[in-house]
Amino acid sequence: MTYLSIIFISFFIITALCYYIFPKRIRWCVLLIAGMVFYLHAGYDKFLIVIATSLVVWLASGAMALQYRKAEGEIAGQEAGGKEKAALLAKYKRKCRNFILVPTLCLIVGMLAYCKFGEMLADALWQIFSFYISWDVIVPLGISYYTFSSVGYLLDVYWKKGKHVDNYFKFALCVLYFPQIVQGPIARYNRLEKELFIEHPFDYKQICFGIQLMLYGYAKKMILADRLALYTSRVFGNLQSYEGLVILIAVLASAFQLYMDFSGCMDIVRGASQIFGVTLDRNFDHPFFSTSTAEFWRRWHITLGTWFKDYVYMPVAVSKWLIKLITKIRNKFGKEAAKVVNTVIPLVIVWLLTGIWHGTGWNYVAWGVYYGTIIICATVFAAQYRKLGEKLHIDMTTRTYRRFQMVRTFFVFAGGRLITAPGTLADTWTAVKQMFGSFNPWIFWDGTLYGMGLDYKDWCVVVIGLLLVHRISIFQEKGSVREAVARRNIVLRWLIYYGALFAIVIFGMYGPGYNASDFIYGNF
Amino acid sequence: MRDELLRLLSTENPEIDFTASDELVDDGVLDSLTIVSLIGTLSMEYGIDIPYEEIVPENFNSIDAMAAMVERLRA
Secondary structure (H helix, E strand, C coil): CCCCCHHHHHHHHHHHHHHHHCCHHHHHHHHHHHHHHHHHHHCHHHHHHHHHHHHHHHHHHHHHHHHHHHHHHHHHHHCCCHHHHHHHHHHHHHHHHHHHHHHHHHHHHHHHHHHHHHHHHHHHHHHHHCCCCCCCCCCCCCHHHHHHHHHHHHHHHHCCCCCCCCCHHHHHHHHHCHHHHCCCCCCCHHHHHHHHCCCCCCCHHHHHHHHHHHHHHHHHHHHHHHHHHHHHHHHHHCHHHCCCHHHHHHHHHHHHHHHHHHHHHHHHHHHHHHHCCCCCCCCCCCHHHCCCHHHHHHHCCHHHHHHHHHHHHHHHHCCHHHHHHHHHHHHHHCHHHHHHHHHHHHHHHHHHHHHHHHCCCHHHHHHHHHHHHHHHHHHHCHHHHHHHHHHCCCCCCCHHHHHHHHHHHHHHHHHHHHHHCCCCHHHHHHHHHHHHHCCCHHHHCCCCHHHCCCCHHHHHHHHHHHHHHHHHHHHHHHCCHHHHHHCCCHHHHHHHHHHHHHHHHHHCCCCCCCCCCCCHHHHC | CHHHHHHHHHHHCCCCCCCCCCCCCCCCCCCHHHHHHHHHHHHHHHCCCCCHHHCCHHHHCCHHHHHHHHHHHHC
């Protein structure tokens, strides 16, 4: 049930009506049933897998909570303090780690790995041993998202940074909450739990704001992302036939396409959730205004970035083995070398994992190496870069320099798209060769550009649309656009609403036989 | 302890004013990269293991909080 389908919109309206018809204290049950229906629509086998996974995770977190309660009881009983208390806690923690946490993590991460690499493994077996296995992998909807959320939840309970959710059905709702199951944001169950189980009153303003955000998301996806997809898929699908600026424009267009697609989906998801009174974590914070690649990744897919920071980067960076290693390096090579190693090792691990999360091909590993190298170099050589700027008398505080940094960051992002968008590393190499093989500015006036999926009018819609989104983003940086619209008089307000709706109806990419393309991040 | 720690961290990170705020993490003075470097310094200098559950903003928000954490872990 894609968010763009009539069936989803009908399902959503019915759910919203039921939600507000039922008494406040059982509204979460409506959302649970809706989540189950939504998931069952994807297939009962997938539904069974997600229910079994959520049950295993819930039982594991309950078992850990029980162990910690036992430890506290024992400490109170023995009136233990200081080292004795720490030793008792460590004993129970070890038990939790060895018998509950590690087996559960292996199981759920193993399932994710099976879904992601199962077919690849079957292909490899066939190629190496000519041994064929009919491998029909069932991929549950949003498996990456709920697996990451579950891993985070289990680790939080283990580290005592989060609490076990006592009621299984409430926990199941955190996993199955339908607006976010397909494409995230990656939920922190303890935070989501607080949002879902507050008794939300009917709030007209929140509902209006939610609808507006959904409309904005649909506009981004249907007017811009799906329109750009026609051009990019044509070029990347026939790389040998195109060259020079045609490919360069496809790379830049695919950068905008991905942003409009993913952030559009997040607007739909957050808007839908706002209608229920539930605030989801932000996943985008105008990443194209970033002045560095590191900042870009703090503003793009925020929940993935913070997940990697909290559950991979920090634990690795402060792990005993790394501290031992940097102590040795400090004693041998000095403080600066120790600092560099302390920065580089966790970042290498994070970026390799981020690459593998995004896809299974070698181009995704290369993509991880690409971003990892840029961010590590920027961090390690920050002082030298600053000194170079001073030597060259470059004032890094001016607005012009900031704009230069933003454009530079965008091109770094577009470089990342060049690695993944064509499909494989071989395709990327073809794209690079073809792109630098010729310089053909005449495509802008000889009609070439307007005969590859998008005509002249389509390009006008794209350019005007992108400028509008840019303008709205500038307003959003300064304050709430929806609050500003709400303050306008009723005529202007409704003109804006109808304008947005008609823009989607008139310029949206659909029609007889048209199938709205899936969201790019929906396949994870 | 507090003054000793302040001297150590200020020498290691001269660009940071550790007395500027009581909410160094929440105010964005310390980011995750800096916290990792502080943890490395504290572990090496005081011979302590800082377990991951101790790495919460409250323990790094001020020099007093960091000193209290080091003393607690040394006990």
